[in-house]
Amino acid sequence: xxxxxxxxxAELALLEITDDERDRLEREITxxxxxxxxxxxxxxxxxxxxxxxxxxxxRLRQDVLRPDASIADEILEQAPDLEDRFIxxxxxx
Amino acid sequence: MSASKTTGWHHLLETSADDYAEALRARDAAINGFxxxxxxxxxxxxxxxxxxxxxxxxxGPLAGLxxxxxxxxxxxxxxxxxxxxxxxxxxxxxxxxxxARLVAAGMVPVGKTNLDEFGMGSATEHSIAGPTNNPWDTxxxxxxxxxxxxxxxxxxxxxxxxxxxxxxxxxxxxAFCGIYGLKPTYGTLSRYGLVAYASSLxxxxxLSRELGMVRAAYEAASGVDSMDQTSVGLPxxxxxxxxxxxxxxxxGGELGLDERTAQAYRRMREVAVGAGLTVEEVELxxxxxxxxxxxxxxxxxxxxxxxxxxGVRYGERPIFAENPEALVRHARxxxxxxxxxxxxxxxxxxxxxxxxxxxxxxxxxxRTAIRRELASVFANHDLLILPVYPTVAFRHGETDLTAFQxxxxxxxxxxxxxxxxxxxxxxxGVYDGLxxxxxxxxxxxxxxxxxxxxxxxxAELPPERPPAYGVPLCDEIGSGGxx
Numbered sequence: 095x096x097x098x099x100x101x102x103x104a105e106l107a108l109l110e111i112t113d114d115e116r117d118r119l120e121r122e123i124t125x126x127x128x129x130x131x132x133x134x135x136x137x138x139x140x141x142x143x144x145x146x147x148x149x150x151x152x153r154l155r156q157d158v159l160r161p162d163a164s165i166a167d168e169i170l171e172q173a174p175d176l177e178d179r180f181i182x183x184x185x186x187x
Numbered sequence: 188m189s190a191s192k193t194t195g196w197h198h199l200l201e202t203s204a205d206d207y208a209e210a211l212r213a214r215d216a217a218i219n220g221f222x223x224x225x226x227x228x229x230x231x232x233x234x235x236x237x238x239x240x241x242x243x244x245x246x247g248p249l250a251g252l253x254x255x256x257x258x259x260x261x262x263x264x265x266x267x268x269x270x271x272x273x274x275x276x277x278x279x280x281x282x283x284x285x286x287a288r289l290v291a292a293g294m295v296p297v298g299k300t301n302l303d304e305f306g307m308g309s310a311t312e313h314s315i316a317g318p319t320n321n322p323w324d325t326x327x328x329x330x331x332x333x334x335x336x337x338x339x340x341x342x343x344x345x346x347x348x349x350x351x352x353x354x355x356x357x358x359x360x361x362a363f364c365g366i367y368g369l370k371p372t373y374g375t376l377s378r379y380g381l382v383a384y385a386s387s388l389x390x391x392x393x394l395s396r397e398l399g400m401v402r403a404a405y406e407a408a409s410g411v412d413s414m415d416q417t418s419v420g421l422p423x424x425x426x427x428x429x430x431x432x433x434x435x436x437x438x439g440g441e442l443g444l445d446e447r448t449a450q451a452y453r454r455m456r457e458v459a460v461g462a463g464l465t466v467e468e469v470e471l472x473x474x475x476x477x478x479x480x481x482x483x484x485x486x487x488x489x490x491x492x493x494x495x496x497x498g499v500r501y502g503e504r505p506i507f508a509e510n511p512e513a514l515v516r517h518a519r520x521x522x523x524x525x526x527x528x529x530x531x532x533x534x535x536x537x538x539x540x541x542x543x544x545x546x547x548x549x550x551x552x553x554r555t556a557i558r559r560e561l562a563s564v565f566a567n568h569d570l571l572i573l574p575v576y577p578t579v580a581f582r583h584g585e586t587d588l589t590a591f592q593x594x595x596x597x598x599x600x601x602x603x604x605x606x607x608x609x610x611x612x613x614x615x616g617v618y619d620g621l622x623x624x625x626x627x628x629x630x631x632x633x634x635x636x637x638x639x640x641x642x643x644x645x646a647e648l649p650p651e652r653p654p655a656y657g658v659p660l661c662d663e664i665g666s667g668g669x670x
Contacts, residue, residue, distance in 0.1 A: 107535040109528055110520040123533055125591050130479040136553045143551030147373035147387050147607035155413045168280035172501040181500055186510050
């Protein structure tokens with residue numbers, strides 16, 4: 095993975111990368127991707143992908159407030175800044 | 188049951204909560220296993236109703252026992268930092284289901300334990316709070332990512348701890364610290380209240396020096412949970428794999444073990460033969476593809492799961508930004524550590540259009556091939572025995588193993604996560620001053636079989652205590668003596 099690929103991927107992941115970080119990431123990610131080629135040795139012809147560990151189908155529950163789950167205020171308290179019951183973000187231009 | 192040996196813990200919080208808190212802080216000074224300690228905060232339950240099937244108060248083998256919880260699992264009124272700057276001041280508003288169930292069984296959370304940021308690492312060195320030290324040798328790592336939980340148990344600070352295991356994060360630190368570490372069948376312990384890293388791979392796990400306690404805690408905490416779509420109930424006892432162990436397969440081939448681990452692995456085989464088990468050797472054709480498939484899938488899922496950390500609704504964020512996207516970018520850039528950034532980038536890359544087929548989709552098919560191969564092993568054998576890690580606890584920094592070698596060394600543990608199967612890290616003796624753990628893996632829902640095997644091993648190789656921590660805190664306080 096070269097520098098331009100790192101920068102494009104970082105852009106997609108909403109991360110900023112310093113020059114020092116870029117060197118290290120380029121080396122470490124390239125090493126991992128090269129090692130990933132070992133997956134080419136496995137015969138996967140005709141195999142379905144495994145997307146879930148153990149699939150049991152959908153499990154539904156009633157869309158109701160649990161009596162013991164009234165934690166809305168505690169959750170709001172975790173916000174960095176509140177105006178009444180709205181979460182405020184810093185000024186952006 | 189061996190849980191009865193630890194009665195010293197049962198009334199500790201009732202009689203000496205303050206002395207215990209002080210002793211915990213004193214003992215942890217050299218270990219750095221805890222990120223937060225409070226023996227009082229949860230002594231009076233409240234706010235959360237116990238599940239309907241909870242045992243009556245004060246009954247059962249777990250009643251009154253202190254519990255340490257890895258800091259990526261929610262415990263109401265305790266911090267939930269994931270050892271990350273981005274969640275530095277976050278407090279959990281509710282209990283994870285596994286915590287609520289252990290509390291309902293009488294356990295009392297007393298602290299949150301150190302980990303690699305968001306569970307990403309093999310040494311508990313990627314933490315904002317600094318590394319956890321191994322109680323057997325503080326120049327060495329405790330393993331990771333549940334290193335704080337493993338070290339807290341091994342150094343006699345708590346009888347039981349909760350961890351999470353995405354690619355070996357309960358079993359490897361348990362092995363490095365000389366205790367039991369159970370990674371159960373995927374889904375049997377609810378993930379509600381666990382901070383998601385790689386959802387299709389990770390499970391909550393249990394760490395203890397007492398097998399009886401692992402068994403009791405698994406019984407109390409497992410079961411279907413309406414808050415976790417992927418949770419599964421345990422089948423009836425008759426429908427589960429039989430607990431008896433007869434035929435075991437040892438992983439063979441070129442394993443690349445260090446001397447002490449190789450010695451322990453041979454010893455384990457002698458113990459199995461000595462116990463009258465039929466021992467055969469198997470090799471796995473998919474062995475070399477496990478670590479690549481694991482890291483591809485784990486990184487891909489991490490990049491999606493960690494997208495929620497944007498500094499808007501909670502967590503750390505900059506005080507000023509030029510536009511909303513810059514706000515999010517700055518929050519993530521400053522909030523995430525180096526290893527998290529690496530995995531988020533790797534995951535974003537393997538999911539990018541043009542590369543998805545080559546990496547992510549291939550890894551998902553390789554995962555199917557691995558599961559098929561394991562199914563054929565368990566068609567003929569009750570258990571698969573294999574190393575946990577190719578080395579004993581390594582020294583801090585990258586002195587013994589580089590970051591890449593540490594990832595390569597996850598090859599034995601990732602197998603259980605890719606296949607959703609249960610695996611138990613079993614203490615297999617102490618060699619030249621350091622413990623080695625060997626892993627037993629079984630078919631889905633065979634936890635009891637794994638524990639029966641561990642009992643056979645314990646008859647020959649009982650778990651030992653680190654020389655510096657020969658007396659657990661409950662006995663130290665109980666006897667009124669100092670360290």
